[in-house]
Amino acid sequence: MNPKAAERIVPIEGTKPDWLEVVRTKVESLRFGSIQIIVHDGRVTQIEALEKTRFNSPRDEQGQPS
Template sequence: MSLISAPQVTDEVIQELVRAIEQLRYGSVEITVHEGRVTQIERREKVRFNQTPEQAPQKIKPTANTAAKH
């Protein structure tokens, strides 16, 4: 029978996870693990608006400078 040890998580990773969670109002935190090691932490924040079509702001026409940038 082989024993597989749990991956070691550094204090730096734990601090980053806590920071990502604390800064998040609505959304998710995704942790990517490769070969038992945390390689990436991704924070996705959702922003939703409850507006009816009547409350939505009017479309703004771009100025010549703004249109030239796109």
């Protein structure tokens, strides 16, 4: 990682960057899915959450392998 970029994402002592709290909230709200953090020029510019909804198949409910 570029040392200058690393300096930009290190929070000031005793504070957290706003994006970190957004990531934490999204992760806590997901059951299945992923969080993607988009970085431009060493700064977080976008956070995307993809949530999946899973359904049990009749085989799963009967304990049989799929």
